[in-house]
Amino acid sequence: MSALLQVFAREARLAWAGGGGAAGPAAFFLACISIVPLAVGPQAERLVAMGPGIAAIAALLAVVQTAERLFADDASDGTLELYVLMPVSPALLALAKVLGQSAATLAPLPFIAMVGGIMFGLDFAQSALVGLALFCALPALALIAGFAGALAAGVKRGGLLIALIAIPMMIPALIFASGAGRAALEGEWDRAWATVLLTLAVSLGTMALMPFGIAAAMRARTG
């Protein structure tokens, strides 16, 4: 257990090491949201309708950005091999590793999404729901990005490859996270809550399954 906590803490520390690197995804997310009105026009009703979807897409892209860093360095300096040799389940270790990094880098995203929702003209309750739905989707997004990163670790300029692998897999989380916000926009709060729960279900299911995929990729590398 303590080994898992240490891996979790190590990833969080690594994300913050080298100054401000952990703020990268948050800044990217903010930039993504900010350019949308500039591209589609400032009409209020259009922006309101797009708000939840834009938040989900921007979050997806921001998470994909983090994936290359997660495994590439550890694959090149041999840390992954040591991880596989540790007397801990590699699946649990992969879970701790991905969640450690995402806790450090992705935590601000739901709050930025809330602020962004208000800027897009959603009311406070709707914005809060968009943030909540995003929070529920983040574990799924992070683990899928981690899986793609583990497969492509060591590939030179693997960022595009990771995006190509990860994005189709992220579609369920994207659909439910943005669907919750859209249901709230239509005033169907029961449906919105149910969709938040579905988003959470996708995340929990991904947390149950994807660590085994990441662990298999880590082991395939070593032997």
Place this chain on the structure above:
Amino acid sequence: MLSYFSNPQRFDQLARIAIPVCGFGGLVLAVIGVYISFFASPPDYQQGDTVRIMYVHVPAAYMASAIYAGMAVASFIFFVWRHSLADAAADVMAPIGAIFTALALATGSLWGKPMWGTWWEWDARMTSVLVMLLIYLGYIALRGAIEDRQLAARMAAILAMIGVINLVIVRFSVEWWSSLHQPASIIRMDGPTIDGSQLTPLFLMMGAYTLLTAWLVFYRLRSRALVQRARSIQSRREREGM
């Protein structure tokens, strides 16, 4: 049975029989199927001659899923028993499956324009086929990007296996998503019943697609094995020459 044919020599014997049988059978079925589809079958009472696109489209969509399933099974066999032939099979199947997926999308779109009045409708089925194309492309790209062949094979196998589970979840979530905003009129692609005069060309074309795919897979597998053998002979000669 698996280990029996994973022996390269036995596989070569099998392929020598399978290549002409599948190729010739597929060709015959394709000729008859195309003739019946386009000339010797009646036009649909609703769709008119447009229904003939279906005889090209439905088998392509079926092959797209069938080849993915085959790829996943081959990947599983490779991952568990490390038969390199299974990995080669998954490798040669991927581009064929991607092309059938693209063909299904293109013909579906050609059919949709006269029938639905639009090239593309974001309905559940079409969207999931589009996602499947992306997954195929990701698989091919991953294989191409990793230089170490053995590592590429293992990583691709893991991706193909996780991809199966993922395709099921995507299918479910996309259906949920499209039910959120149901279009005003739903046009069902498959009518309540299909007439026998339409089933004949459909099955003939499905058989033709299946046999031709089998022919391509066997052909490509055999040529890969031959290339590998030629390389090993060449390197041995070079070593002995020195």
